[in-house]
Amino acid sequence: MRAAAASGADGRFAARICSGGRPGGGYRLPPAALQAIVDAARSPGLSLSPRRDIVAVVQTPPLPGIAEVAQPELKLAGLRINPRTCSSSRFSFGTDLALLDVATRKERRIGGLPRGLRVSDLSWSPDQRHLAFTHVSLKGERGAVELWVVDLAEGKARKLSPQPLSTVLTRGFNWLPDSSGLLVHWRPAGVGKAPVGSGIPSGPIEQDSTSDGHVRQLRTYQDLLKSEDDARLFEYYVTVQMAIIDLHGKARLVGAPGQFSRTSLSPSGEYILTQSITRPYSYIVPVSSFGERIEVRDLHGDVVHTVANLPLEEGLPPGNDAVSDGVRHVSWRADAPASLAWAEAQDGGDPAREVVDGIRDLVLLQAAPFRAPPKVLARLTMRYAGIAWGRDDVALINERWHKTRDYKQWMIEPAHLSTPPELIYSGSYEDRYNSPGSPVMRADANGFPRLLIGPGTTVLLDGAGATPEGDRPFLDRLSLTTRHKERLFQSAAPYFENVAAVLNDDGTLLLTTRESPTERPNYYLRDLTKPEGEQLTALTSYPHPTPQLKDVQKEQIRYAREDGVELTATLMLPPEYDAARDGPLPMLMWAYPQEFKSAGAASQTTGSPYRFNAVSYWGPAAFLAMGYAVLDNPSFPIVGSGDEEPNDTYLPQLVASAQAAVEEVVRRGVADRHRIAVGGHSYGAFMTGNLLAHTRLFRAGIARSGAYNRTLTPFGFQSEERPYWQAPAVYQAMSPFNSADKIKDAMLLIHGAEDSNSGTFPIQSERMFQAIKGLGGTARLVMLPNESHAYRARESILHMLYETNAWLEKYVKNAQPR
Numbered sequence: 001m002r003a004a005a006a007s008g009a010d011g012r013f014a015a016r017i018c019s020g021g022r023p024g025g026g027y028r029l030p031p032a033a034l035q036a037i038v039d040a041a042r043s044p045g046l047s048l049s050p051r052r053d054i055v056a057v058v059q060t061p062p063l064p065g066i067a068e069v070a071q072p073e074l075k076l077a078g079l080r081i082n083p084r085t086c087s088s089s090r091f092s093f094g095t096d097l098a099l100l101d102v103a104t105r106k107e108r109r110i111g112g113l114p115r116g117l118r119v120s121d122l123s124w125s126p127d128q129r130h131l132a133f134t135h136v137s138l139k140g141e142r143g144a145v146e147l148w149v150v151d152l153a154e155g156k157a158r159k160l161s162p163q164p165l166s167t168v169l170t171r172g173f174n175w176l177p178d179s180s181g182l183l184v185h186w187r188p189a190g191v192g193k194a195p196v197g198s199g200i201p202s203g204p205i206e207q208d209s210t211s212d213g214h215v216r217q218l219r220t221y222q223d224l225l226k227s228e229d230d231a232r233l234f235e236y237y238v239t240v241q242m243a244i245i246d247l248h249g250k251a252r253l254v255g256a257p258g259q260f261s262r263t264s265l266s267p268s269g270e271y272i273l274t275q276s277i278t279r280p281y282s283y284i285v286p287v288s289s290f291g292e293r294i295e296v297r298d299l300h301g302d303v304v305h306t307v308a309n310l311p312l313e314e315g316l317p318p319g320n321d322a323v324s325d326g327v328r329h330v331s332w333r334a335d336a337p338a339s340l341a342w343a344e345a346q347d348g349g350d351p352a353r354e355v356v357d358g359i360r361d362l363v364l365l366q367a368a369p370f371r372a373p374p375k376v377l378a379r380l381t382m383r384y385a386g387i388a389w390g391r392d393d394v395a396l397i398n399e400r401w402h403k404t405r406d407y408k409q410w411m412i413e414p415a416h417l418s419t420p421p422e423l424i425y426s427g428s429y430e431d432r433y434n435s436p437g438s439p440v441m442r443a444d445a446n447g448f449p450r451l452l453i454g455p456g457t458t459v460l461l462d463g464a465g466a467t468p469e470g471d472r473p474f475l476d477r478l479s480l481t482t483r484h485k486e487r488l489f490q491s492a493a494p495y496f497e498n499v500a501a502v503l504n505d506d507g508t509l510l511l512t513t514r515e516s517p518t519e520r521p522n523y524y525l526r527d528l529t530k531p532e533g534e535q536l537t538a539l540t541s542y543p544h545p546t547p548q549l550k551d552v553q554k555e556q557i558r559y560a561r562e563d564g565v566e567l568t569a570t571l572m573l574p575p576e577y578d579a580a581r582d583g584p585l586p587m588l589m590w591a592y593p594q595e596f597k598s599a600g601a602a603s604q605t606t607g608s609p610y611r612f613n614a615v616s617y618w619g620p621a622a623f624l625a626m627g628y629a630v631l632d633n634p635s636f637p638i639v640g641s642g643d644e645e646p647n648d649t650y651l652p653q654l655v656a657s658a659q660a661a662v663e664e665v666v667r668r669g670v671a672d673r674h675r676i677a678v679g680g681h682s683y684g685a686f687m688t689g690n691l692l693a694h695t696r697l698f699r700a701g702i703a704r705s706g707a708y709n710r711t712l713t714p715f716g717f718q719s720e721e722r723p724y725w726q727a728p729a730v731y732q733a734m735s736p737f738n739s740a741d742k743i744k745d746a747m748l749l750i751h752g753a754e755d756s757n758s759g760t761f762p763i764q765s766e767r768m769f770q771a772i773k774g775l776g777g778t779a780r781l782v783m784l785p786n787e788s789h790a791y792r793a794r795e796s797i798l799h800m801l802y803e804t805n806a807w808l809e810k811y812v813k814n815a816q817p818r
Helices: 034-036 228-238 620-626 646-667 683-694 728-734 736-742 760-775 794-813
Strands: 045-048 054-058 074-076 078-080 097-101 107-109 117-123 130-139 142-151 156-159 173-175 181-186 239-244 251-253 259-266 272-279 291-298 303-310 329-332 339-345 361-367 375-380 383-391 393-401 407-410 422-428 441-443 449-451 457-465 474-479 485-490 494-501 510-516 519-527 537-540 553-561 566-573 583-592 592-598 629-632 638-639 671-681 700-705 746-752 778-783
Touching: 034 794, 054 117, 074 228, 074 303, 074 407, 117 173, 130 173, 142 449, 173 259, 181 259, 272 303, 272 329, 303 329, 339 583, 361 383, 375 383, 375 393, 375 407, 375 620, 393 449, 441 629, 457 494, 494 519, 553 646, 566 620, 583 620, 583 646, 583 794, 592 646, 620 629, 620 794, 638 646, 646 671, 646 683, 646 728, 671 794, 683 736, 683 746, 736 760, 746 760, 746 794, 760 778, 778 794
Parallel strands: 383 449, 583 629, 583 671, 592 638, 671 700, 700 746, 746 778
Antiparallel strands: 045 054, 054 097, 074 078, 097 107, 117 130, 130 142, 142 156, 173 181, 181 239, 239 251, 259 272, 272 291, 291 303, 329 339, 339 361, 361 375, 383 393, 393 407, 407 422, 441 449, 457 474, 474 485, 494 510, 510 519, 519 537, 553 566, 566 629
C-alpha cells in the first residue's frame, strides 16, 4: 500500500509550492499565464434522460489537489483500489447536480443533496421517474460509497442504501428493468478488517512454465499480485454481496457473497447474468485474464444455468487478431426477454491457424430456460466486433480483422436464422472518408440499448464525416431494404457541429454541440423541420474559458512527405502575431505516430479548421501564452502496405514526416528552423526520443511518460504484433535507448512515479536519463509523486508546465544557430 501524504495539524495535506529551481524545492509554479489556463473553468457533464427531455447537469470541479491524489492506494491484480472507500481509485467527482428542462431551457435545483457532494456515477431509471447516483463520502480516515436517488417529481435526493457499496470492479448499482428498484453490490456485512500479512515470508514465490510448444503473448503488466498475502487482500476487496433494494430502501439479499466482476439483469428482470473470478490467480497477468465462472441466476441468487467455466489465461496466441479460446463477450440480447448471445473462436483464438470454410468466429444465441442447445446466429470470417439489436427481423452484426484493417457489417434476422445475412457495408476501418457512421441507438422501456428503427426498416447513422477539407459530422437515414441513403444533417462552415443525441424517432430533432474557432462548444437544439435560419435554439451558454487567448490563430495545413504521403497538422499562432511583421517564432511541435496499412488512409485529413481553439494545460497549445508557435498533431503515419509491417521502416518514415513538418513551418515563415522543440506523451514520448537520436531537427525534446527500450516490451507494443524474438532487428532499431549516445540535444523526461500503463514503467524514463547522463548528454528527469500515466493533481500539472516552460526558455527560445 502506498503511504499516505504527510498531514498538517488540521489533518489536511499541505503541498509545498515554490518558484525556486533548486533540487528538492517542492512543487513549483509556472508563469501566471500558464497558471490561468490550469485554473480555467471546466464545462459540466450532461446526462440525457430516457425520454430525452431532461438533462442531468453534473458540475465539473477544478483539478484535485495532491492530497486527494495521494490517498492510500492498493495495487492488486492490475487494479488500483482505495481501501478507505472500497472502490477503484479515482480523483475527480461531480460537485453539484441539477436538472435542465430541454424544452424550456430552465434549470431546476435538487434539494436534499449530501454536503460536500462527490458524485462518481449516475443512472436514470428506465421510466425516468428517478435518478440514482453514488456519492463518495469521506469522514476523517473513513469513507464509503453511498447510493442516493433523486425523485424527479419531488425534486429531492435521499440516501437509499443503508449499506455502503463496493465499486472496485463495477459501479455498484443497476436499475431493475421495471424501475421498481436496483440491483446493488454491497460491501459484505461482518467481513471484518482487511487481512494483514505478517511481513515474514513463508517461503519463496514460485512460478512454473511447462513446454507445450505454444507461443503466447505476455504483455508487460503492472500492479500485479506478488504473494499469497496479496491474493487474500485482493479477495477481500473484490468480494461483494448482491442485493435488491426497492425505492423505499427495503433490501433483500441475493445469494451469498462472491467475487462478482460483472452482474447484468435480463430485459425481463427474471434472471441475473453473473461473472465470478476464480482461482488460481496469476503473478504475470491482471484480473482481466483470471479464470471466470459465467452463470445465470434467479433473483434469489440460485444458479439456474452455467454458461461457461473459463480458465486462467496467461497470454494469447501471437497477433492482434488473437482472442481467447472458448466463450467470450457474453451478454443479454437487448430485444428479447431472456436470451444470451456470445462469440466462440473456431481457430482456438489463433489467427495463424487454418479454419474450415474460412469461419473464424461463431456467434451463438440461447434463450431461457437454457435447456435447448444454442443456435448459430452468425458465421464470421473475421473477429466478432459487436451487435446492435433491434427487433426479431433486424439486428446489425459487425466483424473486423486487424491485420488487413477489413471491416464488415451484416443485417441478420435473429428470429429467422434460416434467412441469409445481408451485407450492409464492407471496407477498411482506416478509411475515414468512406466510413458510413454508427447506428443510432435508443434505450427501450427496460433501459436496454436498441436500434432506432424508422418506417420502412430505416436506421439512422451518425458519423464524423471526414473529408479532404476536414471533419463534417453528419446524420444519415439508411433504408436497410433498398440501401437508399438520405442525408438529414451535415455540419457546415464556419462551424463544427456534432450530433450529441437524436431526440425524436424520425431524426428531425437533434441535440448538438456547436463550436467555432472562437466559440467554445455549447449545446443546441436543432429542429430540421424548420427553415435553415430558424433551426437552432441555444440550450447552454458556457463562456470562453480562456478569454485572454480568444484570438489565437489556427489553420489546418496540408503538406507532403518526400514519398508522396499527404500529411496534415493544426498550426496555431499567438494572438495578434503577424509573420511578415514579427518574423519567425520559436515553435513546439507535439505529435503521436499512428500505424496504417495503406498510404491512402494515412494521407486522409484529420480534424477540422472550425473546431474551437481550445487551449488546454495538457497539450502544446498552452505555450501560445508564452509566445511560441505550436504545430499540434502533425501526421506521423507509419505505413506498411500488403505483407510489409509498418514498423519495418519506422525510423525512415518517422524522420521523413518530421522533416516535412519542419520544412513546411519554416517555408511559411512562422517558425525559426533553429528554435523548434518536439514533444509528446506516451508513444509520442517514444517518438521524441527517436527524433532526438536520429535527427538534429530539434533543439530540445519534451518526453512525458514514455518507453524507450522495446526489449522491455518484448511481446508487442502499439500495433506491433510480432514478439521480439521474431523481429529483433526491428525492436533494437526502434529503441532510442540503444542510440542514446547520438542524442545531442536537450531532452526533458517527465514521468508519473506510479505509472500503471502497460509498457511505460517509470524505469523506462529512469534508465533513459541515466544513459544520456552517463554519455555526457543534456537531460533532466522529473518524477511526479503519486501520479499514474496521466497526471491528475493540480500541483503536478502546474509543476509539469513549470518544467516544460523552463526547458523551452533555456534550450529553444534563447537558442542560437548551431
